[in-house]
Amino acid sequence: MNTYGHRDTTLVKGEGPYVWDDRGRRYLDAISGIAVCGLGYSHPKIVDALCDQARTLIHCSNLYLNRPQQDLGDLLLRVSGMDKVFFGNSGAEANEAAIKIARKFGRDKGIALPQIITADNSFHGRTMATLSATGNAKIQKGFDPLVPGFVRVPYASVDAVAQAGNNDTVAVFVEPVQGEGGIRVPPTRYLNELRELCNERGWLLMCDEIQSGNGRAGAYFAYQLNGILPDVVTTAKGLGNGLPIGACLARGDAAGVLQQGNHGSTFGGNPLVTRTALAVVETIVEENYLERVQHLSQLMLSGLKAQLDGVKGVVEVRGLGLLIGIELERECAELVEKAKQKNILINVTNARTVRLLPPFILSDEQAQEIVDTVCRVIKEFL
Numbered sequence: 582m583n584t585y586g587h588r589d590t591t592l593v594k595g596e597g598p599y600v601w602d603d604r605g606r607r608y609l610d611a612i613s614g615i616a617v618c619g620l621g622y623s624h625p626k627i628v629d630a631l632c633d634q635a636r637t638l639i640h641c642s643n644l645y646l647n648r649p650q651q652d653l654g655d656l657l658l659r660v661s662g663m664d665k666v667f668f669g670n671s672g673a674e675a676n677e678a679a680i681k682i683a684r685k686f687g688r689d690k691g692i693a694l695p696q697i698i699t700a701d702n703s704f705h706g707r708t709m710a711t712l713s714a715t716g717n718a719k720i721q722k723g724f725d726p727l728v729p730g731f732v733r734v735p736y737a738s739v740d741a742v743a744q745a746g747n748n749d750t751v752a753v754f755v756e757p758v759q760g761e762g763g764i765r766v767p768p769t770r771y772l773n774e775l776r777e778l779c780n781e782r783g784w785l786l787m788c789d790e791i792q793s794g795n796g797r798a799g800a801y802f803a804y805q806l807n808g809i810l811p812d813v814v815t816t817a818k819g820l821g822n823g824l825p826i827g828a829c830l831a832r833g834d835a836a837g838v839l840q841q842g843n844h845g846s847t848f849g850g851n852p853l854v855t856r857t858a859l860a861v862v863e864t865i866v867e868e869n870y871l872e873r874v875q876h877l878s879q880l881m882l883s884g885l886k887a888q889l890d891g892v893k894g895v896v897e898v899r900g901l902g903l904l905i906g907i908e909l910e911r912e913c914a915e916l917v918e919k920a921k922q923k924n925i926l927i928n929v930t931n932a933r934t935v936r937l938l939p940p941f942i943l944s945d946e947q948a949q950e951i952v953d954t955v956c957r958v959i960k961e962f963l
């Protein structure tokens with residue numbers, strides 16, 4: 582269908598941070614397949630896990646246990662501080678599970694029409710419930726009637742959440758950093774204050790870490806930078822480094838809400854995907870990629886700021902970990918093509934923000950090359 586607009590580059594191969602098109606041209610991928618391939622392409626440990634599992638057992642219905650699902654679950658719970666996990670196949674599905682948990686949590690307390698507070702400018706997915714949760718009219722346009730039960734408030738304001746809440750409120754659902762919304766980083770204590778508010782009012786704090794999770798923020802999950810634990814965490818994108826997997830993790834009361842028969846997925850948690858994701862999580866944690874992300878983040882953000890701060894037409898360089906945004910005064914979608922002509926893949930989100938989501942495996946030189954090329958392309962455009 583016509584969902585993705587005009588595309589004229591066919592990618593045929595990837596290795597490390599590079600991809601090649603069908604004409605043999607090589608590109609440095611500064612968006613990692615949209616925050617997916619944090620460990621780059623063709624990573625030997627991940628390819629080995631995938632191939633070995635493909636020869637062993639690809640599918641196992643959820644009528645039976647499978648070892649990789651158990652192992653990945655155990656590791657994710659250890660890394661996240663959560664108590665239980667449900668595996669699906671995408672970010673939107675992880676969020677669907679979170680929304681179902683919030684609703685049933687409320688219904689179990691006798692709230693007939695549970696409401697979930699979400700943020701303006703957020704992105705939670707393209708299924709009916711997740712697009713209804715999303716704070717972006719463009720994503721919703723044409724799909725009324727929306728799923729009810731979502732209340733939107735300005736991002737990064739705890740007061741706005743406190744005021745919007747009422748007796749029907751069951752959860753607050755936010756991205757720790759807004760990704761699609763233009764790499765918006767909230768004040769440092771935003772999540773801490775939301776945590777306190779949710780504790781006072783008996784609401785679930787649910788974090789959408791589909792983009793910010795799996796090391797990208799410089800901690801395994803961004804909420805860990807705040808030293809808090811949400812009640813529900815969703816993640817996907819980088820979890821499978823390219824294999825489709827999503828996870829909804831929950832803790833405490835939230836972890837016990839979904840009972841037998843309440844939710845399920847044919848493919849969710851299948852051994853091929855969970856074995857591969859297990860190799861991804863192990864590699865990120867054991868090979869110190871969280872520190873590496875912090876180092877690359879510092880290198881790239883300071884390099885971009887040194888070259889772009891104060892330049893006319895540049896609003897701001899900002900970021901957290903390897904979620905980096907460069908907001909310009911005017912719309913700049915054509916920068917994607919201009920950067921591609923210089924062999925670098927970037928992305929523009931929210932019309933005016935250049936978004937960089939580079940892989941964690943970059944060398945310092947490759948990170949510097951992205952900084953220099955992106956600055957050159959922006960300066961030529963302005």
Ligand SMILES: *Cc1c(COP(=O)(O)O)cnc(C)c1O
Pocket residue numbers: 671672673674676704705706707756760761789790791792817818
């Ligand atoms: C990408 C994304 C989603 C949707 O994930 P899909 O796998 O495309 O369904 C949801 N929330 C956030 C924050 C995302 O970045």
